[in-house]
Amino acid sequence: MKKILTILLLLPGLSFGQTHEANIKKIYDTELSAGHTYDNLRFLCKEIGNRLAGSPGAAAAVEWTRQLMESYGFDTVYLQPVMVPHWVRGGKDVVKIVNSQKHGTLELSALALGNTQGTGPKGLLGQVVEVKSIDHLKSLGMQVKGKIVFFNGPMDPTKVDAFEAYGGANAQRSSGAAEASKLGAIGSIVRSLSNRIDDIPHTGNQRYAADFPKIPALAISTQDAELLSDLLEDQSDLTLYLESHGQMLEEKLSYNVIGEIRGSEKPEEIIAVGGHLDSWDVGEGAHDDGAGCMQAIEVLRIYKQLGWKPKRTIRAVMWMNEENGLRGGQEYAKVAKEKGEKHIAAIESDSGGFLPTGFSSTGTDAQREKLASWVSYFLPYQVWSLNKPGGGADIGPLRDQGPILIGLEPDSQKYFIYHHTEADVFEAVDQRELELGAAAMTALVYLIEQEGI
Template identity: 80%
Template sequence: MKKLLFVLFLLPGISLAQNHEENIQSIFNLELTKGHTYENLRYLCKDIGHRLSGSPQAAAAVEYTRQLMESYGFDTVYLQPVMVPHWVRGGKDEVKIVNSEKLGTVDLHALALGNTQGTGSSGLVGEVVEVQGLGGLRALGEGAKGKIVFYNQPMDPTKVNTFQAYSGAVGQRGSGAAEASKYGAIGVIVRSMSNRIDHIPHTGNQRYNPDFPEIPSLAISTQDAELLSELLKEQSDLKVFLKSQGEMRGQVLSYNVIGEIRGAERPDEIIAVGGHLDSWDVGEGAHDDGAGCMQAIEVLRIYKELGWKPKRTIRAVMWMNEENGLMGGREYARVAKEKGEKHIAAIESDSGGFLPIGFSSTGTETQRSKLASWRDYFTPYNIWKLDVPGGGADIGPLRDQGPILIGLHPDSQRYFIYHHTAADIFEAVDQRELELGAAAMTALVYLIEQEGI
């Protein structure tokens, strides 16, 4: 009898025996011995590189992931058209202290923020005024007029969850230029969003208010932010030169890339698992979010290699344009609603390819209780946090359609060393940690497609 069950277990298209512990162990064993995630990420990072929406590299990444999923024999692979913003950096970004009585001229490590309006080729010079976040700007008020506003609120080092620390400080990056422009500022400098003091500048998205002028906005490294702050304490008329040639070139056609394995019993119930294919135009987008994309593809590949046929449809989605617009996630949700598709769960990996320790989620009490009830299946793999609130940016637009939104929750301590920087390269990803994340996502998809949620 045991021999017969073993044969049935391996035959393609045969429904799974209800032994969750053994099946989950099969997932981890396969990924940790014969996984493809790491080598697929290597190609994405090294042969294609960074992938800002609208760039040739983004187009190459679309074609690569389409062909990759087709090569694995998924039931359906297709491109979903989406219009995305096309912003280009346009040249070297510069921030330079020009009149320090103590140090003279000092070049700072800088990156223009995404979607920023450039200074033009001549740059601009202005006096600097320091504030602690958006609250500090409001307190300064008209004192910002004609000045370059320097936002210097650090990420809170006492927050063990670094994503909480990021959330507490990132408002000055996302809205800093728009808010400073209301008070007549001519430019903005933002302390990089990092929990480490170093010389690496971090870019990231920022949004303008259409009712006020679009002023240039650049980030400087945390170490340079500390230096600038100290110099301002000694010299209130400190001046800084800014130069950025960033330019928004309208919208261009791009694609979400989608592959799926149809469910054998309830094909109309969809489990989406994915990451965002675009990345910033520095580094290689390895942790953010090449890792998540390759982990999502690996979920379906593992099913194919094990010869498993899911009860419900599993769909891998490579969303485009999370970084500077979220147009891919919004379009995916719009099309799903228009088609009347029923997503029961959406899982996103967009917190880096680090050691997985759990899953975050947003959903009903019933949905989240079901997720938490599976904890014992994951604890043998040191994955134990299943009650963390959260989800993911690209899956957020699906929320009003009723699925539980789930995010892979890795250890977050190193993420903001690499996030949105030139240091986010393939070599920064550990193979075993990446593969453990892919296996964890596959195990969760397996439980959902077998039991529902």
């Protein structure tokens, strides 16, 4: 009798698990055989193109994603207003060696960094000083006064996680110009943040320090950074000519684009899933972050195709202005707090449309243990890890409101080949890898809306 009772007590749990396995298989089968993610990404990249906040491309992307979600019949689709910075590149960016004993005048592959104040058409000339880090710069002190600082600290090749390597080198790009300006430098250039030696420059955001001059800041390709460094070993008096035309214009009204399917049992509990709709003004913003946006919309579309009604509310969010301001994520969290909304989870895809390997998270021990307990459901789909620390930039402002913050973790090895470059185009995205990411996100949303977290 005791054995029979034990079996009966275990049956509900066993049945529950089998239901999850069957439904997750339906999710994967639906996406891999009849998904819309890839075709939607094609339209975003090829018909709209790059989408820097405040640009016509960003405005077109807002309207198209609104119409797309409405066409899928989501319960609610709306625009959330947000004021965004409006930076324009304004012209061709130039970094040129003018007095090389080996090459004479030599132009390097360059892109101005985002939010940078340009030189204007007259450009500027200055002797170049190479440093390997912010600390190295500070050790030189006023020796860099009147000069152009060249930040040449590479991403650490020994870091298997490319995002960890990126994080170790990113300060040079994000705050290098500000720190150089404090010491009297007249300009800065930075080695592109890539784990490959090539001739493609990478842009990206940088921030000035208040009360110090806004000096021009540009990136050069990794190949040209190697060349410039080699030339400096033999000729310390190398002079560069910089020319850029960037300027910050008046802020513009833009929008986060939001669509949701309301929960049937606990509609007040919200699961947000999304990516950032803006991109840099070069390339097509395919991996960064068109892929994440289309994957997020696909989560809700799969629910509609399968005829499922979630227990909790699922909300797809296209955040605006992650690249050079994070205004969309901040506004979303602000409005959620003002409305007293209860987010139990926020999931972001902003690491490219590559093969998914797991999810990272930030939350309480109980939340993260619950997430990790679901790993067996993902193993058949070669998603191995659910316990890595992490999250995402746009969902970060929600942290103090209590949800678990989750980031999709694709294979990171190729991401920084394309990141913030003209090479980030639709053709760089593999259809099956993109769809596997969409399916993994949908499966995780399914588990959270069913069980809570």
